[in-house]
Amino acid sequence: MIDGKTLRVAVIGAGPAGMYAVEHLLQEAEFRCEVDLYERLPTPYGLVRAGVAPDHPDKKRIGDRLFSYILESPRVRFIGNLEVGTHVRHAELADWYHAVIYSVGAGSDIRMGVPGEELSGCHAAREFVAWYNGHPDYSHLAFDLSCERAVVVGNGNVALDVARILTMPVAELEKTDIADYALQALRNSAIKEVVLLGRRGHFQGAFHNPELEELERLADVDIVIDSEDLPGENEVVLDDADWETRRKVKTLARLSRRPLTGAPRRIVLRFLTSPVELLGDQKVEQMLVVENHLERGDDGVLRARPTEKESLIDTGLVLRAIGYRGYPFPGLPFDDQRGVIDNRDGRVVEGDLPVPGVYVTGWIKRGPRGVIGSNKKCARDTVRCLLKDARDGHLSPAALNADQVLSELAGRNPALLGLEGWRNIDRGERLAGAHQGRPRIKYTDTETLLRSAAAPAG
Amino acid sequence: MAYVIAAPCVADYSCVEICPVNCISPGPDDGDFEAAEQMYIDPDTCIDCAACVQVCPVLAIYKAEHLPEQWQHYQQINREYFQQAAPVEVRR
Ligand SMILES: Cc1cc2nc3c(=O)[nH]c(=O)nc-3n(C[C@H](O)[C@H](O)[C@H](O)COP(=O)(O)OP(=O)(O)OC[C@H]3O[C@@H](n4cnc5c(N)ncnc54)[C@H](O)[C@@H]3O)c2cc1C
Ligand code: SF4
Ligand code: SF4
Numbered sequence: 371m372i373d374g375k376t377l378r379v380a381v382i383g384a385g386p387a388g389m390y391a392v393e394h395l396l397q398e399a400e401f402r403c404e405v406d407l408y409e410r411l412p413t414p415y416g417l418v419r420a421g422v423a424p425d426h427p428d429k430k431r432i433g434d435r436l437f438s439y440i441l442e443s444p445r446v447r448f449i450g451n452l453e454v455g456t457h458v459r460h461a462e463l464a465d466w467y468h469a470v471i472y473s474v475g476a477g478s479d480i481r482m483g484v485p486g487e488e489l490s491g492c493h494a495a496r497e498f499v500a501w502y503n504g505h506p507d508y509s510h511l512a513f514d515l516s517c518e519r520a521v522v523v524g525n526g527n528v529a530l531d532v533a534r535i536l537t538m539p540v541a542e543l544e545k546t547d548i549a550d551y552a553l554q555a556l557r558n559s560a561i562k563e564v565v566l567l568g569r570r571g572h573f574q575g576a577f578h579n580p581e582l583e584e585l586e587r588l589a590d591v592d593i594v595i596d597s598e599d600l601p602g603e604n605e606v607v608l609d610d611a612d613w614e615t616r617r618k619v620k621t622l623a624r625l626s627r628r629p630l631t632g633a634p635r636r637i638v639l640r641f642l643t644s645p646v647e648l649l650g651d652q653k654v655e656q657m658l659v660v661e662n663h664l665e666r667g668d669d670g671v672l673r674a675r676p677t678e679k680e681s682l683i684d685t686g687l688v689l690r691a692i693g694y695r696g697y698p699f700p701g702l703p704f705d706d707q708r709g710v711i712d713n714r715d716g717r718v719v720e721g722d723l724p725v726p727g728v729y730v731t732g733w734i735k736r737g738p739r740g741v742i743g744s745n746k747k748c749a750r751d752t753v754r755c756l757l758k759d760a761r762d763g764h765l766s767p768a769a770l771n772a773d774q775v776l777s778e779l780a781g782r783n784p785a786l787l788g789l790e791g792w793r794n795i796d797r798g799e800r801l802a803g804a805h806q807g808r809p810r811i812k813y814t815d816t817e818t819l820l821r822s823a824a825a826p827a828g
Numbered sequence: 829m830a831y832v833i834a835a836p837c838v839a840d841y842s843c844v845e846i847c848p849v850n851c852i853s854p855g856p857d858d859g860d861f862e863a864a865e866q867m868y869i870d871p872d873t874c875i876d877c878a879a880c881v882q883v884c885p886v887l888a889i890y891k892a893e894h895l896p897e898q899w900q901h902y903q904q905i906n907r908e909y910f911q912q913a914a915p916v917e918v919r920r
Contacts, residue, residue, distance in 0.1 A: 426836075428887065430884055432838060432840075436840075436884070548879075587898055614865060617905070739862075742839070743841060746856070
């Protein structure tokens with residue numbers, strides 16, 4: 371090591387997991403950690419910017435109230451618009467730094483695996499989310515909102531986010547940082563009904579309570595729930611379900627008892643239903659679905675099994691929201707079953723052997739689970755492993771110093787940007803938003819992002 | 829009156845780390861942390877010091893009487909978290 375007490379660390383991906391990893395490295399007292407934070411986009415914060423729904427501005431405060439301070443540290447360099455794997459290879463980083471932490475998130479998603487999935491009009495909710503949030507890789511996409519009914523396959527928070535965005539009054543969205551083109555598309559949307567399909571029953575919904583309870587406050591949207599298995603008004607449902615589940619089932623029951631108001635739009639929650647096939651001539655026109663029943667396996671887990679009862683739903687837009695998934699990173703071992711970079715407690719492993727100096731955190735370590743704060747503990751544990759390895763002398767020296775790294779990178783990608791570039795983008799977006807009473811108006815293509823990074827808004 | 833954690837919580841346990849009387853749960857090393865939707869404040873132990881309010885990165889913590897309209901029920905929800913182990917009625 372350079373002086374035995376300085377650690378040069380590269381963190382790859384500036385989402386929550388990467389930001390928390392940097393925070394924990396900076397808090398370390400025994401070693402002086404210097405961190406280069408690589409991000410393939412010109413903008414940091416990962417899914418906090420490009421995933422969290424625009425009508426949840428309170429959650430995005432974490433950017434200003436926490437992450438922004440971490441970036442400000444003199445021991446951190448933000449290296450934006452630089453993709454590891456493209457501009458620089460893993461083997462090079464491993465050589466240049468004492469340690470490398472990958473926090474690249476889950477860049478892919480799970481497919482339904484039903485015939486017709488490739489028809490136009492069927493998309494990943496992941497793409498739709500990235501589109502309405504102005505992610506530059508997805509801003510060119512077009513979603514056909516000219517049909518009256520959309521079907522969202524999935525029963526988690528992402529499915530609820532998507533259903534809300536498709537149905538809530540556009541006037542509400544006009545107050546948010548949703549991408550401008552998405553706002554325009556939603557103004558012209560013909561969608562009147564969004565059907566959410568849950569494979570299992572009311573007790574197994576993967577959504578969280580706050581997201582579910584938001585449906586009760588959604589203006590001008592009726593909520594329709596098949597209520598056969600739901601408890602009646604004065605029934606107390608406790609069963610063996612945990613406390614959070616009981617709260618959800620109570621909310622579902624409350625929602626199902628609400629009289630319909632004839633609102634212009636509605637969300638239909640259908641449980642115990644799975645897609646079988648998408649039908650249509652080039653474009654999705656119908657979805658064939660099957661009713662499920664639940665079977666308890668030997669392991670005690672309730673699984674959905676199809677019955678013989680099939681039916682058709684007319685729809686022109688299908689969004690699958692059944693899970694994000696990591697994809698293999700060039701030069702690193704991949705656990706195909708879990709869709710994560712192969713690791714043990716955050717140490718990347720090849721077979722049974724740790725790859726020295728290489729670590730993971732966040733969704734690419736644990737799979738796509740948990741909320742923003744789950745990544746803090748995750749990053750803490752990974753950084754603890756890294757520091758233990760440093761103490762035990764398992765890290766090989768960094769071949770380049772900070773200046774050498776930067777000049778090497780700048781030679782390869784002259785368009786890389788630093789913290790000042792992101793600050794310029796941030797300021798520009800906020801200024802543009804302030805004129806319209808919105809938190810910001812996002813720049814949604816790389817060219818505009820890079821132009822505003824270079825020129826301070828004034 | 830106690831402080832209350834409302835819906836915006838992203839479970840980053842900054843408040844747990846700062847609370848002087850240890851009345852916020854779950855912490856990162858508790859068994860139910862991984863699955864927790866949010867953290868909760870035990871109203872019977874909270875001493876109203878407000879230390880947690882400022883460290884919260886999403887401003888999810890309110891004095892009970894200042895909870896916004898749509899999150900009034902979180903006072904009850906925070907309390908209930910700590911009563912989970914209590915016997916429950918079963919009637920279905
Ligand atoms: C639609 C949606 C809504 C959500 N809403 C909420 C919510 O309301 N509240 C909540 O608590 N949690 C929410 N979550 C969960 C939360 O966003 C995740 O827990 C968290 O973002 C995961 O963090 P991460 O850092 O592992 O991944 P990410 O946030 O995906 O960050 C990964 C980063 O790595 C970058 N990257 C990828 N590849 C490379 C490369 N080769 N080189 C350089 N950089 C790279 C990416 O550009 C990205 O910035 C939501 C998730 C989704 C999908
Ligand atoms: S107000 Fe003080 S005692 Fe109460 S939860 Fe917050 S930090 Fe703890
Ligand atoms: S600090 Fe705020 S976001 Fe973090 S756990 Fe506490 S209430 Fe939740």
